[in-house]
Amino acid sequence: MVRRNLTAYGFLCAALxxxxxxxxxxxxxxxxxxxxxxxxxxxxTWVGLDNFKAAVQDPAFGEAWLNTVEFTVLALLCGxxxxxxxxxxxxxxxxxxxxxxxxxxxxxxxxxIVAVLLFQWxxxxxxxxxxxxxxxxxxPPLAWLDSSSTALISLVLVSTxxxxxxxxxxxxxxxxxxPPELYEAAExxxxxxxxxxxxxxxxxxxxxxxxxxxxxxxxxxxxxxxPYMLTGGGPENATVSVAYLMYQFAFSQMNYGQAGALGMxxxxxLLVFAAVQLRxxxxxxx
Amino acid sequence: MIGVSATACGSSEAPSSSxxxxxxxxxxxxxxxxxxKERQAWNADVAEFMKAHPGVTVKSTxxxxxxxxKTFGPxxxxxxxxxxxxxxxxxxxxxxxQGQALDVTPYTSTIKNWNDLRPxxxxxxxxxxxxxxxxxxHYSVGLVYNxxxxxxAGLDPNTPPKTWAxxxxxxxxIAALGPxxxxxxxxxxxNTGGWHFTQAIYGRGGAILTPDNKKAAFNSPEGKAVLxxxxxxxxxxxxxxxxxxxxxxxxxxAMGSGKVGMMLGAPDVVTDVVNKFKGNVADYGITGFPxxxxxxxxxxxxxxxxxxxxxxxxxxxxxIDFRFNTVGKGRFDFARGKANGNPVGVPDNDVYGxxxxxxxxxxxxxxxxxLPVTNYEPYVQAAATIPPKAEPVHAQExxxxxxxxxxxxxxxxxxxxxxxxxxAETKTNTMLAAKG
Numbered sequence: 001m002v003r004r005n006l007t008a009y010g011f012l013c014a015a016l017x018x019x020x021x022x023x024x025x026x027x028x029x030x031x032x033x034x035x036x037x038x039x040x041x042x043x044x045t046w047v048g049l050d051n052f053k054a055a056v057q058d059p060a061f062g063e064a065w066l067n068t069v070e071f072t073v074l075a076l077l078c079g080x081x082x083x084x085x086x087x088x089x090x091x092x093x094x095x096x097x098x099x100x101x102x103x104x105x106x107x108x109x110x111x112x113i114v115a116v117l118l119f120q121w122x123x124x125x126x127x128x129x130x131x132x133x134x135x136x137x138x139x140p141p142l143a144w145l146d147s148s149s150t151a152l153i154s155l156v157l158v159s160t161x162x163x164x165x166x167x168x169x170x171x172x173x174x175x176x177x178x179p180p181e182l183y184e185a186a187e188x189x190x191x192x193x194x195x196x197x198x199x200x201x202x203x204x205x206x207x208x209x210x211x212x213x214x215x216x217x218x219x220x221x222x223x224x225x226x227p228y229m230l231t232g233g234g235p236e237n238a239t240v241s242v243a244y245l246m247y248q249f250a251f252s253q254m255n256y257g258q259a260g261a262l263g264m265x266x267x268x269x270l271l272v273f274a275a276v277q278l279r280x281x282x283x284x285x286x
Numbered sequence: 287m288i289g290v291s292a293t294a295c296g297s298s299e300a301p302s303s304s305x306x307x308x309x310x311x312x313x314x315x316x317x318x319x320x321x322x323k324e325r326q327a328w329n330a331d332v333a334e335f336m337k338a339h340p341g342v343t344v345k346s347t348x349x350x351x352x353x354x355x356k357t358f359g360p361x362x363x364x365x366x367x368x369x370x371x372x373x374x375x376x377x378x379x380x381x382x383x384q385g386q387a388l389d390v391t392p393y394t395s396t397i398k399n400w401n402d403l404r405p406x407x408x409x410x411x412x413x414x415x416x417x418x419x420x421x422x423x424h425y426s427v428g429l430v431y432n433x434x435x436x437x438x439a440g441l442d443p444n445t446p447p448k449t450w451a452x453x454x455x456x457x458x459x460i461a462a463l464g465p466x467x468x469x470x471x472x473x474x475x476x477n478t479g480g481w482h483f484t485q486a487i488y489g490r491g492g493a494i495l496t497p498d499n500k501k502a503a504f505n506s507p508e509g510k511a512v513l514x515x516x517x518x519x520x521x522x523x524x525x526x527x528x529x530x531x532x533x534x535x536x537x538x539x540a541m542g543s544g545k546v547g548m549m550l551g552a553p554d555v556v557t558d559v560v561n562k563f564k565g566n567v568a569d570y571g572i573t574g575f576p577x578x579x580x581x582x583x584x585x586x587x588x589x590x591x592x593x594x595x596x597x598x599x600x601x602x603x604x605x606i607d608f609r610f611n612t613v614g615k616g617r618f619d620f621a622r623g624k625a626n627g628n629p630v631g632v633p634d635n636d637v638y639g640x641x642x643x644x645x646x647x648x649x650x651x652x653x654x655x656x657l658p659v660t661n662y663e664p665y666v667q668a669a670a671t672i673p674p675k676a677e678p679v680h681a682q683e684x685x686x687x688x689x690x691x692x693x694x695x696x697x698x699x700x701x702x703x704x705x706x707x708x709x710a711e712t713k714t715n716t717m718l719a720a721k722g
Contacts, residue, residue, distance in 0.1 A: 039362075039384035039385045039386050040359055040362040040386070041362055041384070041385055041386050041592050042385050042592075053720075054720060057716065058683075058717070059686075059687055059713035059714075059716060059717055060686065060687075124529060125528040125529050126465065126466060126527075126529060127466075143528075143697070145530070146529060146530040146697055147697055147698075148693075148698070230532075231475060231532060232474075232475025232476030232477075232478075232532040232533050232689070233475060233476070233689070234474055234530070234532065234689055234690070234693035235474060235475070235530060235693035235694065235696070235697035235698075236690050236693050236697065236698075237689075237690050248477075248682075248686060250359065251355040251356050251358075251359070252477055252682040252685075252686065253380070253680075253682045253683055254355075254358070254359060254377070254380045254381075256359060
């Protein structure tokens with residue numbers, strides 16, 4: 001049996017090795033680090049829950065969590081629904097589907113740093129593209145990244161634009177797996193487009209929708225590059241995320257244990273969410 | 287001759303040298319390949335040093351910038367930190383307190399001009415009587431300004447502002463040149479906002495913390511004056527532009543564009559704006575810190591890897607002495623710098639003060655200047671009279687808190703300065719209490 005599947009086991013071992021070295025070991029190491037005080041030179045000392053206490057007591061801790069949750073909710077509103085609608089439209093198209101699929105996916109091919117810098121120019125309160133467009137319609141300019149009331153949503157827009165292509169393609173693949181007979185039957189029963197979406201498309205893609213919901217929440221709660229590159233966490237801490245705060249702990253304050261503790265708290269929150277989500281998904285199975 | 291056999295520094299690997307009389311050290315900060323002349327000069331210095339110290343092998347690393355907070359910890363943890371590495375003054379306390387630098391007290395005699403280094407600068411790398419580094423650069427804050435813009439705005443570049451009221455007036459005139467012109471630039475995020483708030487409040491005679499470091503002290507008339515002045519320039523005069531200049535790079539880019547009139551900064555701002563952001567060296571000047579009662583110390587020091595053997599430590603200190611602390615040699619070889627086309631003449635280092643070494647370096651710098659040194663004369667004269675003041679403890683944590691007050695006044699027309707300061711004070715006191 002083993003000999004017959006030797007190639008498969010070979011691939012499995014390689015994958016397990018990579019996961020162990022590059023994913024699981026760092027996670028275990030971070031877990032240990034979160035209970036230690038370390039200078040990365042001398043042997044670390046165990047400090048119990050001190051790092052967790054210090055992380056929770058940090059002045060930006062509450063703001064970081066609130067911002068992260070707000071970012072996640074806004075990112076879901078934009079980044080979850082919009083790609084699904086785009087995928088629905090692409091799926092219905094008879095012409096130029098391949099071209100439009102390419103166009104939608106194009107931003108994903110752009111390195112994130114380039115996309116972020118591009119939006120930095122779009123958001124420029126002076127000659128920036130967005131304010132030029134607003135001006136064209138005789139609307140007043142917005143401060144975009146430079147106001148605590150608009151900075152977070154500005155970051156959400158960048159994030160949505162960068163990630164929409166991947167989500168759209170996954171939804172599209174799920175839509176194309178729906179047996180056409182179901183639509184034909186619905187059409188024969190006189191269902192319009194909205195009814196077809198409601199009674200055929202959504203039930204048939206429910207599992208992928210739930211999976212994407214979970215993946216997007218896990219990804220958006222770790223938002224880092226946008227606040228790091230565009231706002232430095234400001235103005236007035238309006239865009240400090242949990243991941244950005246971790247970065248500050250580790251690389252500004254050189255407090256690796258405290259950064260590890262915050263990382264563990266974030267992971268714990270995501271694990272709880274993922275567990276609930278997985279349970280929901282399991283119960284949905286026939 | 288220095289040393290006996292030694293292990294590769296910062297590594298648990300086997301000894302790198304087989305000879306009983308040899309020692310290998312790694313040194314940080316070799317100029318990048320994109321600066322071939324500077325790199326060639328460095329390599330020549332390495333060769334000269336090794337010739338003068340038989341048995342010592344020097345291996346250079348290219349990381350630029352030399353100190354990168356993102357890689358500092360991982361390099362230490364991975365045993366990749368050089369034997370000799372550089373640390374900015376903002377990180378001295380953390381690096382020393384965390385045991386990430388070697389106690390070099392027994393080796394200070396290797397630095398032949400050690401006693402000429404400014405005592406207050408040496409004090410910054412000294413803790414509990416032990417020395418943890420060799421100060422390499424020291425400067426105090428001034429007002430960097432664009433002379434070309436001053437002329438364009440009808441201001442006299444030879445009589446730059448001396449008071450904040452004059453700064454405000456000059457900023458208004460520069461902003462009036464048209465869209466995109468910024469009279470006065472300031473940071474607001476990534477801890478640089480808090481850093482510059484500290485500079486500004488020190489200048490006005492205020493403090494960040496109480497003398498015992500137990501409580502915040504910035505919710506004071508001086509703190510309010512700093513913020514009110516910025517708020518008024520931004521929202522009443524409209525002389526600070528409409529874009530938040532979040533961090534170091536954004537303000538440097540703006541200065542390099544030639545459309546920003548003034549900013550708080552040290553002379554190294556001019557060097558960076560010219561070398562990295564394509565500013566025209568003849569356009570910039572620096573004058574004294576307006577109305578300054580004290581100035582935040584800036585600079586950097588070379589430190590030795592705590593895993594270095596005594597032989598490596600000695601060799602590392604000898605390298606620091608040769609390359610960074612010898613008049614007319616290494617980085618003080620101004621004749622070579624001028625021949626290589628470097629901007630020589632910016633008074634970006636006052637680590638030796640007016641000691642004999644300092645005077646010799648200054649004379650050599652002026653003799654080989656490749657740019658108008660008179661543009662920096664007001665700064666040199668003013669800096670000598672302004673007492674330096676060290677960074678507050680837990681500087682980076684404080685700067686993160688103070689970023690909020692800076693971005694608050696620069697992003698909100700209706701900013702409540704009292705409230706911003708009170709909130710930051712509460713956060714600071716909580717943070718300090720937690721730190722014990």
